[in-house]
Amino acid sequence: MSKKFRQWVKRYQDDAWSLARYLLKDASEAEDATQEAFIKLWNRREELDPERIKPWLLKVTRNVCLDRLRHRRLTPELETPEVHGPAADAQRDELVRWLKSAIANLEEPYRSLVVLRDMQQHSYEEVAHITELNLSQVKVYLHRARKRLREQLSEISS
Amino acid sequence: MNESPDTKGWEDHIGALLHGELTDEQAMSLRAAAEHDPALARAIDGTIELRQIMSKIPAEPAPRRLRKQLRQIPRRSRAADRSGFLQLRWVMASASAVIAVTIAVSQMWPQGPTDSQITQARQEFNLVLAYLARANRKTSNSIRLNIGHGFAVPVTKNTVRIISNQFGLDRE
Numbered sequence: 001m002s003k004k005f006r007q008w009v010k011r012y013q014d015d016a017w018s019l020a021r022y023l024l025k026d027a028s029e030a031e032d033a034t035q036e037a038f039i040k041l042w043n044r045r046e047e048l049d050p051e052r053i054k055p056w057l058l059k060v061t062r063n064v065c066l067d068r069l070r071h072r073r074l075t076p077e078l079e080t081p082e083v084h085g086p087a088a089d090a091q092r093d094e095l096v097r098w099l100k101s102a103i104a105n106l107e108e109p110y111r112s113l114v115v116l117r118d119m120q121q122h123s124y125e126e127v128a129h130i131t132e133l134n135l136s137q138v139k140v141y142l143h144r145a146r147k148r149l150r151e152q153l154s155e156i157s158s
Numbered sequence: 159m160n161e162s163p164d165t166k167g168w169e170d171h172i173g174a175l176l177h178g179e180l181t182d183e184q185a186m187s188l189r190a191a192a193e194h195d196p197a198l199a200r201a202i203d204g205t206i207e208l209r210q211i212m213s214k215i216p217a218e219p220a221p222r223r224l225r226k227q228l229r230q231i232p233r234r235s236r237a238a239d240r241s242g243f244l245q246l247r248w249v250m251a252s253a254s255a256v257i258a259v260t261i262a263v264s265q266m267w268p269q270g271p272t273d274s275q276i277t278q279a280r281q282e283f284n285l286v287l288a289y290l291a292r293a294n295r296k297t298s299n300s301i302r303l304n305i306g307h308g309f310a311v312p313v314t315k316n317t318v319r320i321i322s323n324q325f326g327l328d329r330e
Contacts, residue, residue, distance in 0.1 A: 002232035002233075005231070005232055006229060006232075009225075009228045009229055009231075013220040013224070013225060013228055014217040014218065014219050014220050015217055016220075017218065017219075017220035017221075017224060018217045018218045018220075021218055027221070031221065031223070031224045031227075034220065034224060034228070035224065035227055035228060035231075038228050038231055039231055039235075042231045042232060042235055043235075095211060096211065096214075096215055099208075099211060099212065099215070100215065103212075114212065118209055118212040118213060119212050119213070119215050119217070120217065121213060124177070139173065139177055140173075142173075143169070143170075143172075143173035143176075146173075146176070146205055146208060146209070147169065147205075149208055150201065150204045150205050150208050153204060153208060154200070154204055
């Protein structure tokens with residue numbers, strides 16, 4: 001089973017980390033949250049449907065992040081950092097850099113929806129499962145999020 | 159962005175376009191409307207462009223340290239389970255020893271112990287406590303070896319303290 005777990009780690013670590021990174025805007029906290037989610041996966045590994053590991057893991061990752069954000073409200077909000085990653089090619093592109101920052105500044109659930117659907121390309125059904133929203137809410141909120149980004153993009157490019 | 163009132167009316171269609179839910183007829187009417195409404199055309203282009211850019215942003219690779227920690231979860235979890243079992247075994251053995259000595263002492267002196275017997279019993283108790291302290295050290299080392307320093311506060315340490323307080327042994 002630990003071999004299977006290592007495969008899950010290899011396959012899903014980047015998506016889970018990336019989601020946590022966008023939600024928490026803090027690298028070390030995102031590492032902790034990702035690790036917490038994977039520990040939960042290890043503890044529940046026997047009960048889970050192997051076909052549904054990824055949505056389950058991302059749902060747990062998101063919930064762990066939201067819990068941390070709730071606790072963080074008691075303390076001053078961290079300054080929004082520019083979201084840096086080792087994806088050097090993308091970072092060179094000014095637009096991508098701006099977009100990452102704009103996504104990181106969206107509120108919940110818009111931020112999760114954009115990351116899960118538009119960046120990680122999950123199906124609407126999976127996104128609904130992960131975010132615990134219904135399908136029509138996912139579509140409506142996604143539309144609002146895209147519209148907001150589009151308007152910001154239009155402002156900076158005009 | 160300067161949206162015309164008409165563009166706002168088309169927002170649902172733009173959303174549906176991205177969701178792949180527009181019928182051919184709706185798509186055609188949206189296209190026709192965009193030809194006469196530059197703001198709507200820009201909104202559609204902007205939305206599609208945005209979606210394309212976002213789909214090309216690569217997922218950030220997890221940092222090397224995190225990857226390593228994630229790979230170690232099964233081993234660390236097993237080590238924690240093993241340490242828990244070892245710790246329980248030592249505590250059980252120590253507790254049994256204490257009970258055995260207590261029973262032996264009470265059976266040896268049914269009429270009440272003399273001073274010298276009490277002294278001897280205390281010495282034997284000290285021996286048991288030394289055994290518990292050894293168990294404590296061994297458990298602590300085992301936990302430290304497997305998990306790390308933060309978890310090395312074994313139950314046996316408390317057991318020694320409680321027993322010592324009970325019999326006033328630490329005051330001698």
